[in-house]
Every structure is written in C-alpha cells, then in structure tokens.
Ligand SMILES: Nc1ncnc2c1ncn2[C@@H]1O[C@H](COP(=O)(O)OP(=O)(O)OP(=O)(O)O)[C@@H](O)[C@H]1O
C-alpha cells in the first residue's frame with residue numbers, strides 16, 4: 001500500500017472507496033488485527049502515542065486495549081448484556097462487583113443504550129435488535145477505556161433509524177475518543193467525519209478535510225467517486 005495518513009485525535013476520520021480497495025485491510029493494521037489473517041505481511045510504520053505499533057515486539061494485547069474495533073455485523077457474545085460488558089474488564093483484572101457494575105452503567109450510557117436496557121441487564125444480548133446489538137458492541141469496546149475506536153462499516157447491516165443513532169453516537173464519542181470509520185455510505189462520511197481518505201486499488205488517492213474532499217476534490221478519481229460516477 002502506498003499510504004501516508006494522519007489520524008487526528010478527537011476527530012472522526014472516514015475511509016471511503018470502492019469495494020476491494022483495501023479499507024478493511026488498512027483499518028486492521030491499526031490494532032494489528034491484520035496479524036490474524038494468515039500470510040499477511042506488512043511494511044511501513046504506524047505511529048501511535050509516539051510508538052511504531054508495527055514493530056515485532058509490540059504488546060498486541062495492550063495495543064488492542066487502547067484501540068478497539070467495531071465490525072460490520074454486530075457480534076455480541078452469546079451471553080447476557082451485562083456479561084458482554086464485564087468480559088473485558090474482568091479479563092484485565094477487575095474483580096470488584098461494585099466497580100464492575102459502575103463500568104456496565106457507564107459504558108452503556110456512553111453508548112447511548114443504558115435507558116433501553118437498564119431493566120434487563122441479565123437477558124441474552126442476542127435478544128436485542130441489530131442496532132441495539134451494535135451499540136452494545138460499542139459499549140463493550142468502551143468498557144476497557146480505549147483511546148481509539150475503529151469501525152468497519154458499522155451501520156451497513158442496520159436500518160436508517162439505527163444508523164442515525166450510531167452516527168449521532170459517533171459524534172458524541174469523538175469528544176473523548178479518536179474514531180476511524182470505514183463506510184460505503186458517502187453521505188454518512190460527509191455527515192459525521194472531519195477528515196476523509198479516498199482509497200482506490202490499495203492506494204490512498206486523496207486525503208483531506210471532509211468538506212474539501214466532497215466539495216473540492218483535487219484528484220480526478222476522487223471527483224468521479226464522490227459524484228457517484230463509479231463505485
Ligand atoms: N495494497 C494491497 N496489497 C495487497 N493486497 C491488498 C491491498 N489492498 C487490498 N488488498 C487485498 O484486497 C482484498 C480486499 O481488500 P479489503 O477487504 O481491505 O477491501 P475493502 O476496501 O474493505 O472492500 P469492501 O468495501 O468490499 O469491504 C483483500 O484480499 C486484501 O488482502
């Protein structure tokens with residue numbers, strides 16, 4: 001990949017581009033999820049908090065604690081709502097019940113789901129709607145205090161109402177977190193992101209402020225893509 005991209009703190013950075021251009025591949029490098037794909041080889045440097053996270057001796061578990069990931073299809077664990085949230089903190093050594101309860105409430109509030117589920121924390125997460133499941137996955141990611149949240153087409157399996165809620169939530173989240181989102185929905189990128197990167201055939205063709213990318217793209221391909229001529 002020929003990519004040089006700044007991810008700014010407390011901003012939403014959107015990655016757009018036609019299917020197969022490498023958006024998921026790139027975002028997976030940011031928390032070394034790429035390691036899980038057999039035969040993957042990476043070149044280059046990704047700086048995060050002054051460290052190159054691509055170097056072989058990176059503590060990948062510690063990195064993934066700081067850089068959480070949300071996927072296209074909501075993937076709650078087949079356990080209760082509460083257990084979905086406490087799973088990570090317990091894994092990282094939190095044992096105190098009161099502290100765990102606080103984490104559950106706080107994470108669900110931050111993910112704008114608390115009011116909808118506070119009376120049924122002990123039911124299966126799989127009984128929630130798709131949109132609620134996705135917000136639960138966001139709450140689960142927040143439960144271990146990440147700094148960055150990566151989202152790979154987080155709304156493509158959701159209806160317009162649930163999508164609007166995730167968009168609204170993303171705008172709220174960027175106050176405290178750095179968000180990188182991959183989306184096929186150009187209107188979504190335009191509505192919520194501060195910066196946009198347009199990718200094509202494994203390259204980053206253009207990167208800039210979202211307004212500039214959509215209203216005044218410098219690159220002919222970007223212009224054609226954002227105006228809907230291809231993609
Ligand atoms: N720069 C690259 N070098 C080698 N292989 C690449 C590169 N970019 C992408 N690929 C390969 O192309 C395929 C599709 O990439 P990826 O899944 O990242 O695309 P995508 O933009 O997320 O597409 P979609 O929008 O369909 O999800 C993968 O098999 C990936 O390994």
Ligand SMILES: [Mg+2]
Pocket residue numbers: 023024025152
């Ligand atoms: Mg993808």
